[in-house]
Amino acid sequence: MDENVNENVNENENLNMNENANGNANQIQSQGENDGRRSAAWAALKTAVQACERCELCRTRTHVVFGQGAADTPLVFVGEGPGEDEDAQGMAFVGRAGQLLTRILSAGGISREEVFITNVVKCRPPGNRVPTLEETMMCGGFLEAQLLLLRPKILVCLGGTATKWILKTTEGISALRGRWFEWRGIEVFPMFHPSYLLRDESRRKGSPKDLTWQDVQALKNKLDQYKNKVGHDGPDT
Ligand code: SF4
Numbered sequence: 611m612d613e614n615v616n617e618n619v620n621e622n623e624n625l626n627m628n629e630n631a632n633g634n635a636n637q638i639q640s641q642g643e644n645d646g647r648r649s650a651a652w653a654a655l656k657t658a659v660q661a662c663e664r665c666e667l668c669r670t671r672t673h674v675v676f677g678q679g680a681a682d683t684p685l686v687f688v689g690e691g692p693g694e695d696e697d698a699q700g701m702a703f704v705g706r707a708g709q710l711l712t713r714i715l716s717a718g719g720i721s722r723e724e725v726f727i728t729n730v731v732k733c734r735p736p737g738n739r740v741p742t743l744e745e746t747m748m749c750g751g752f753l754e755a756q757l758l759l760l761r762p763k764i765l766v767c768l769g770g771t772a773t774k775w776i777l778k779t780t781e782g783i784s785a786l787r788g789r790w791f792e793w794r795g796i797e798v799f800p801m802f803h804p805s806y807l808l809r810d811e812s813r814r815k816g817s818p819k820d821l822t823w824q825d826v827q828a829l830k831n832k833l834d835q836y837k838n839k840v841g842h843d844g845p846d847t
Pocket of ligand 1: 665732
C-alpha cells in the first residue's frame with residue numbers, strides 16, 4: 611500500500627484514541643480536524659487504488675473498482691472482485707448479482723444507498739475467475755485501509771473469498787454464513803455471494819435463497835440495534 615496512505619490511516623487512528631482527552635470545545639475542534647484528516651486520507655487512498663499496478667490484474671482491467679456508497683454508514687459489504695459489468699462501469703455490484711443483492715436488501719428494509727460496498731480485489735480477474743492468493747494479498751491492504759477509515763459496526767462478507775480473507779479461515783461459506791464473528795472490533799457476518807443465488811433459483815426451505823432471506827432479517831435486526839445507538843460518521847466519499 612502507498613506509504614502516505616498508511617501514514618494517514620495510522621495518524622487518524624491515533625487521533626481517534628486521543629479524542630476524549632480534553633473538554634467539549636477541544637473535542638469539537640479535534641473532531642473537526644480529525645474528520646478533515648480522515649477525508650484527506652480517504653481521498654489519498656482512492657487515488658492510490660485508482661493508479662495501482664501492483665498485481666497482474668491491472669493489465670486486463672478496464673476500470674479499477676474502488677467501491678461506492680455511504681461513508682457515514684455502520685454497514686459495509688465486501689465481495690470477491692469486480693465482474694464484467696463492474697469492470698466496464700467502474701462500480702461495485704452493478705451487474706445481475708448486484709441487482710439481485712439490491713432487491714434482497716430492499717425487501718429486508720435495507721437500502722443500497724445507506725451502505726458502502728466494495729470487493730477484496732479492486733480489478734476484475736479475467737473470466738471472473740477466483741482471485742489468486744497473491745492477488746488478494748496484494749490488494750487486501752487497500753480493503754483494510756478502507757475499513758479503518760470507514761469504521762463500520764457491521765461488515766458483511768459476501769461469499770467465500772471475502773470471508774476467508776477477513777476471518778483467515780479455511781472453512782467454507784456454507785458453514786459460516788448466518789453466524790457472527792469479530793474482526794478488529796467490527797462485527798462480521800458472512801452471507802452467500804449473490805452470484806451463487808443466481809445459480810440456484812429454488813426458494814424451498816433450506817435453499818441458498820431461503821437461508822439468505824433469514825440472514826438479511828438477522829442483519830436488519832442488528833443494524834437497527836446500532837441505529838438506535840449513537841450516530842455514525844465517516845470520511846467524505
Ligand atoms: S487488483 Fe488491487 S493490487 Fe491488483 S492492480 Fe488492482 S488495485 Fe492493484
